[in-house]
Amino acid sequence: MATCPFPHAAMAPAAAGTCPVSVQAMAFDPFGDGYQQDPPEYLRWAREQEPTFFSPQLGYWVVTRFDAIKAIFRDNITFSPSIALEKITPTGPEANAVLASYGYAMNRTLVNEDEPAHMPRRRVLMEPFTPEALKAHEPMVRELTRQYVDRFINDGRADLVDQLLWEVPLTVALHFLGVPEEDMDALRRYSIAHTVNTWGRPKPEEQVAVAHAVGNFWQLAGQILAKMRLDPSGPGWMKYGIRQQVLHPEVVTDSYLHSMMMAGIVAAHETTANATANAMKLLLQHPRAWQDICEDPSLIPNAVEECLRHNGSVAAWRRLATTDVVIDGIAIPAGSKLLIVTSSANHDERHFADADLFDIRRDNASEHLTFGYGAHQCMGKNLARMEMQIFLEEFTRRLPHMRLAQQTFSYVPNTSFRGPEHLWVEWDAALNPERNTPELLRRQQPVRIGEPSKHAITRPVIVEAITPLAEGVIKLRLVSPDGQALPRWAPGAHIDVECGSAELSRQYSLCGDPADERALEIAVLREAAGRGGSAWVHGRVLVGDRLKIRGPRNHFRLDESAQRLILIAGGIGITPVSAMARRAHALGIEYQLHYCGRSRAGMAMLDDLAALHGEQLHVHVSAEGSRLDLQALLATPEAGTQIYACGPVRMLDALAQACAAWPEDALRVEHFVSTVGTLDPAREQAFEVELKDSGFTIPVRADQTLLAALRAANVDIQSDCEEGLCGSCEVSVLSGQVDHRDVVLTRAEREANRQMMSCCSRACGGQKLVLEL
Incomplete structure (x- = not known):
């Protein structure tokens, strides 16, 4: 047991014989079944009651909340990464002697080195990890995955860990490093020993066997590196590092390359293998989510992020406090070791709403800390994302009828890396889709290399009704296929509608009642000179059709604290403005609604607007000689008044001129088109x-x-x-x-x-x- 950090001798007499370490903190055991099975649930008490506490069993301060852990990652000077790869369970003298006999001399790597050494190395070695460079690996990952699935596709039962998820990520990792094919099998045998040696709790009798495996791993890595030096040309991160060593010998040293060979295999292999096993277990435990990604593969990138958040493969990481610091109100002395439990942070209700809910459409899922943050964020994150997306695509396409088999899940006891040792699944091979649809094997979903946009998350809806509103304008009422409530929205919000394909996506403002959680309503003007979206909606969409939408999202939000509102709409710009007017009416805010159009026949919702707003509605029809005089309307600036407008560019430009004397930000507008043009390098500056x-x-x-x-x-x-x-x-x-x-x-x-x-x-x-x- 570690020494208690609290100065009992200096405590007040009334506290003599007591210890401020809580009962829960005393019992914290990261090697026990509770932590191994579900770290976030095991530490719920800490997030809620004691977010930073000292663990006497471990000798570490344990940090559990999102904001504190992100701040620790952000400051790698105060919180040194130097202990990240330190053995959490010290080995005995016999095991140490074994390691010494192999010349084992593991050095600092990108994971655990301090500045000023770390960042120069990271910059020099970064290029193979960029999205552009990673694209070259996608065909190899796809081919490997398909080959392994082919081996068991007709069996009706498989252990995904043993039969795919352990070997494919390891093979990908070795290919990424540039390890020759003939050396791959030997490296596979030794990689797990390195993990147990660093993050596990091997028993004294196991430590010697582990030490022999790690020693062999070290020697083999050196031999492979020596072979690469004979011809460092060609692909592979290690060969790239050897070439960079010629240019930067003081930054990329021999010992550094040797250490990175070992660390790189483990980092690129186990984390991805475990992450995918966790993801498959989660998805199959949530059949609705599994069905959704089977039906809509475009959801896979965000599903990967939600799996990494909800049940990632890196449960915790470590840091060393270099000075006296305060975390969550607790004074932490210099020299203290920290276990920062990222899996707990990823379930922090202060950052993730309804954090325990598994939601593949969660719009901030990618803010998880599974990859770390800041200067030491995982360099291989996008390689892992690519592999996970391809694995899920292959499984959902070829085995959508897969289900979890009855089993008990076990984990290798350690503080940091977690994933089930086995993952048994079953399916009826007679129902394999490819038996009747062989062209299925030729389909593939584009991989997004990098963090997915939260605005790319699609949601299926059914067209419940289509209503003509004016000449060339129809209203679509969209509802959820399962009758559930749709996301809440506020006036000014819009949705993106995929008009037949993801490539043809158009934005339409919501014009219904925000209080109606069952439906979203949009009004679409058919534009002859448009880009094809409105023509598709008018010509192809029927009641009962299933559409894909993204959103709602809002960059034109109504300030409900305004004393008075002037709302101005031109043409189809009435869609967001009508929702604002409805809200102002409901809240009792003083407002005027000005609606401009060429003719009444082409102006949508006129009767409904007149019925709701009465004297607050001012209609300006060009064909009737009634034009809105913006200069007269806005001649006198009014404190506390805000102006919201949506319509043609010419109207918005005139409005901006009319509001020149008004207080800053009195005018807020929404544009339908962008004024951003293609960059002209001759006119731009680097x-x-x-x-x-x-x-x-x-x-x-x-x-x-x-x-x-x-x-x-x-x-x-x-x-x-x-x-x-x-x-x-x-x-x-x-x-x-x-x-x-x-x-x-x-x-x-x-x-x-x-x-x-x-x-x-x-x-x-x-x-x-x-x-x-």
Whole structure:
């Protein structure tokens, strides 16, 4: 048992003989069945009552909440990673002697080295991990997965761990490293011993056997590395490292490469194998989610993120406090060891609503901490994502009728890596879809290499009704296929509708009643000169059809604290504005609603608007000579009044001029089209961005967007429209002046200079920006 950190001798006499370590903290055992089976549930008491506590059994301070753990990851100076690979169970002298006999000299790696050594190495060795470089591995992963599934597809029963999930990720890892085929089998035999040696609790009699395996692993890794040095050309991260050593000998050393050979195999293999086993277990335990991804493979990328959040393969990590610090109000002395339980953080209700719910459509699932965060975030995260997506695609396509077999799940006892040792599944082989549909084998779902956009999550809906509203305008009422409530929304929100394919996706504002949880309503104007979306809706969609939508999401949100509202709509722009007017009426906010159109026949919802709003509605019809005089309406600025408008660009431009003298941000508008054009390198300036949390400085070329530069550097950034319209690629700005080119941010937000859209905005004058990434 570790020494208690509390100074009992210095305690007040009344506390003599007592210890401030709680009963639950005293009982905490990360090697016990409770933690191994379900770490988040095992630590629920801690998240709720004692988020940071000392474990006498382990000799570590245990941290369980999301914000505290993310802050620890963010600051790798105060919280050193140096103990991340330290043996959590010290080995005895006999095992140590065995390791010494093999010349075992495991050095620091990217996982556990401090600055200033870490970041220069990370920069030099990063390129093979970028999304662009990883694309080359996709065909190999697909082919391997198919070959292994072929072996048991007709058996009707399989242990997915033994028969696929253990071997395929290991083979992929070895290919990624560039290990020759003839050495793969030997390395497979030794890799698990390294994990047990570092994170497990081997018994004294087991430690010697483990030490022999680790020693053999070390020697074999050195021999393979020596073979690679004879010809370092060709693919593979280790060969890339050897080539980089020639250019940066002081950064990429011999001992470093040897250590990375061992660490890389374990990091790329076990985490992915365990993560996929956990994911399959979760999905098959939730049949509705499994059915959803079988029917709609586009959900797979976000399902992967939710599986990593809900039941990831990395349960906890470790850090060393280099100075006296305070975490969750608890004073932690310098030199303290921390067990940061990321699996607990991923179930923190303070960050993830209804955190225990498994929801493959959760829009912030990818904010999980399973890959860590900041400068030491897992470099191989996107390789793991790629493999998991391909595994799930293959299983859902070829074995949608798969189910969990009756079994008891067991785990190798350790603090950090977790996944079931076996995962038995069953199916009726006579029902295999490919027997009747052989072309099924040729289908494949595009892999998203990187963090999936929360705005790419589709939801099925049924068209319950189609109602004509005006000339060329119809209203679609959309409901859930299972009759359940649809997501809540607020006035100004819109949804994306896939118009026949994911490539033809269009945004439509919601115009129904936000209080109606059963349905979403949109109004669609048929535009002859449009891009095809409205023509598809008008020409192809029928009552009873099943559509895919994304959202709702809202970048045109109504401020319900406003004293007075002026609401202005032009043409089909009435859709979001009508919902705002309905809400203002319900809340009793003073408002005017101005609705402009060419003719009454083409103006949607006129009768309903008149019935609800009465004298608050002002209709302006060009054909009748009734035009809205914006200069007269807005001649006198009014404190506490806000103006919301949606309509044609010409109307919005005139509105901006009319509001020039009004207080900043009195006017808020929604655009249907973007003014962002293709970059002209001859007119743009290159600039640099410093990523404060990650420790990188990244150049952005004149012909490159910030979004593209970040992704090329393996930094996760969400995006959707990539036209400055949707706001999904927003990043936080710490310093530097931004050239804002989006149509999302308000004037005050632009002037505050605290955020920017990475798909289109740039640095002013080529200066440097510092981002909170």
